[in-house]
Structure formats: structure tokens, C-alpha cells
Amino acid sequence: MTYVVTGATGPFGRLAIESLLRRGVPAGEIRGTGRQIEKAADLGVEIRRADYEDAGALREAFAGASRLLFVSGSEPGRRQAQHANVVAAAVDAGVELVAYTSILNAATSTMDLAEDHRATEKLLTDSGLRPVFLRNGFYYEVYTAQLPAYLEHGVAGAAGDGPIGAAARADLADAAAAVLTGEPDKGVYELAAEVFTLAGLTELVTEVSGKPVGYTPLTGEQYREVLTGAGLPGHVADFVVGIDLGIAGGNLATSGDDLAKLIGRPPVTLREALAQ
Numbered sequence: 001m002t003y004v005v006t007g008a009t010g011p012f013g014r015l016a017i018e019s020l021l022r023r024g025v026p027a028g029e030i031r032g033t034g035r036q037i038e039k040a041a042d043l044g045v046e047i048r049r050a051d052y053e054d055a056g057a058l059r060e061a062f063a064g065a066s067r068l069l070f071v072s073g074s075e076p077g078r079r080q081a082q083h084a085n086v087v088a089a090a091v092d093a094g095v096e097l098v099a100y101t102s103i104l105n106a107a108t109s110t111m112d113l114a115e116d117h118r119a120t121e122k123l124l125t126d127s128g129l130r131p132v133f134l135r136n137g138f139y140y141e142v143y144t145a146q147l148p149a150y151l152e153h154g155v156a157g158a159a160g161d162g163p164i165g166a167a168a169r170a171d172l173a174d175a176a177a178a179v180l181t182g183e184p185d186k187g188v189y190e191l192a193a194e195v196f197t198l199a200g201l202t203e204l205v206t207e208v209s210g211k212p213v214g215y216t217p218l219t220g221e222q223y224r225e226v227l228t229g230a231g232l233p234g235h236v237a238d239f240v241v242g243i244d245l246g247i248a249g250g251n252l253a254t255s256g257d258d259l260a261k262l263i264g265r266p267p268v269t270l271r272e273a274l275a276q
């Protein structure tokens with residue numbers, strides 16, 4: 001078997017490779033790909049340079065692959081063309097299974113962020129390959145990275161009472177490795193450890209830190225003003241506001257225990273992640 005993991009130079013791909021190794025896959029059967037390959041040099045597996053823009057490099061990098069973990073790219077606007085190159089190279093390599101990191105509710109989500117994922121899921125479905133869609137919730141890390149700001153300024157956002165399906169990135173990567181090494185019983189997994197709101201997040205931050213933290217619900221316009229006032233370029237602020245409005249619209253709602261079942265243990269909770 002040869003397991004190929006794209007995005008091995010990023011945190012998710014790294015965690016997935018570490019999980020493959022923990023699951024007993026020999027290092028010699030794992031290959032990672034990325035652009036800045038020096039970032040993955042310490043993983044102890046072969047790493048090949050392959051930009052999603054470079055169809056030839058992808059074909060070479062995937063040669064001989066049995067199973068592919070296709071980690072979605074990080075450049076909205078370029079991703080659909082890039083992902084088409086990845087799918088074509090996977091077809092060329094004749095991989096028997098492709099696990100793709102998608103987004104919760106990709107088929108129906110109205111979030112801008114979901115468009116590339118929906119298009120990629122369709123490409124994979126139409127490709128003749130055997131795809132497994134790992135519809136990942138948001139990483140807790142998206143929020144825990146903001147803890148210092150929460151403690152100083154409180155929590156603010158335009159997500160209203162929208163449910164945020166989320167999980168620790170490491171648990172989502174572990175689930176990806178479980179699918180890659182196992183016999184997946186489904187083609188679509190909706191993956192989250194728990195669902196919280198910004199108000200709930202604020203309560204937990206208060207509880208865990210012991211410091212009273214406030215929550216300021218904002219309209220999209222108000223949130224945009226806060227973000228641009230803090231120095232964010234307009235287009236980035238629009239992107240961030242769009243995510244919150246998408247959450248307010250219920251696009252990250254989810255239920256079920258796909259994640260716990262795949263990883264075979266209770267996933268890390270938001271409280272634990274904040275405490276860490």
C-alpha cells in the first residue's frame with residue numbers, strides 16, 4: 001500500500017501523517033506532498049514537492065498511490081482549478097480511494113466557503129474514483145487562537161445564535177487517517193465534536209479563564225467596521241463577515257457521532273481545548 005497525503009506541509013496533513021504512523025502504517029508506505037517541503041522534513045516519510053497548480057508534478061507525486069488523502073487547498077479563488085488538477089492526477093494514478101477534506105453540509109451550504117468544496121465533491125463524484133467526503137467542522141483552533149483577544153476585548157461577531165459545528169484539528173486529522181486505513185462504511189462523513197454558539201463560547205472562556213468575558217452580538221455591517229478598524233483589508237473583512245453570516249444562517253449546524261465513531265473515542269471537547 002502507498003498512502004499519499006497532500007498538504008503534508010500544513011498542520012492538518014502533518015497531523016494526519018502522524019496518525020497514520022500511530023496506526024501502524026510503515027513510514028515507507030507514506031508519502032506527503034506540498035509546496036514548501038522543508039516544513040515536513042522532520043516527519044520521517046518521503047515528501048514530494050507538488051503545487052496544485054502543476055498538473056505534471058502532481059502526476060509524478062501520486063504515481064503508485066493506493067489511497068489518497070486530498071487536503072483542500074487554502075487559496076479561495078484558485079481552488080477549483082487547482083483541485084481539478086489534483087483529481088486528474090488521482091485518476092491518472094488509479095488510486096482506489098480518495099478522502100477529501102470538505103466542509104460541513106457541503107451539498108446545501110450557502111456559505112461562499114462551501115462553493116469550492118461542493119464543486120470538488122462533484123468533480124470527485126464524476127471522476128469514477130471512489131471518493132469519501134470528510135465534511136469537517138471548523139477547527140476549535142480558529143477560536144482558541146483568539147483567546148488573548150477574547151480576554152482583552154471580549155467576544156464579538158455576527159454569527160448570532162448560529163450553531164458552530166467544530167472539533168480539534170487533530171481529531172479531524174485522526175478521522176481522516178482512520179478512513180484512509182480502514183474500510184469506510186459511508187461516502188460522506190459530517191465531522192464535528194460539538195456544536196456551540198458565540199454566546200456559549202463566551203461562557204466557556206469565562207469559566208475556563210476565571211475572568212468575566214463579554215459577548216457583543218454585531219450585525220454584519222458593524223462587524224465589518226470593527227474588523228477594518230482593527231486594520232484588516234476590506235476584502236479580508238468581507239470574507240470573515242461572510243463566514244459569520246453563514247454560521248448565523250445555520251450552515252455549520254450538525255448532529256450525529258461520525259467523528260467519535262471514526263476515531264474510536266470521545267473527541268476533545270471545546271472546554272478541554274480552551275483549557276489547554
Ligand SMILES: NC(=O)c1ccc[n+]([C@@H]2O[C@H](COP(=O)([O-])OP(=O)(O)OC[C@H]3O[C@@H](n4cnc5c(N)ncnc54)[C@H](OP(=O)(O)O)[C@@H]3O)[C@@H](O)[C@H]2O)c1
Binds near residue numbers: 082
Ligand atoms: N475546518 C477549518 O476550520 C479549516 C480552517 C482553515 C483551513 N481549512 C481547510 O483545511 C485545509 C488544511 O488545513 P490546515 O490547517 O493544514 O491549512 P493551512 O495551514 O492553510 O495549510 C494548507 C496546506 O495546503 C497546502 N497548499 C495550499 N495551496 C497549495 C497549492 N497550491 N499546492 C500544493 N499545496 C498547497 C499548503 O502547502 P504549503 O504550506 O507547502 O504551501 C499546506 O500544506 C486548508 O487548506 C483549508 O482548505 C479548514
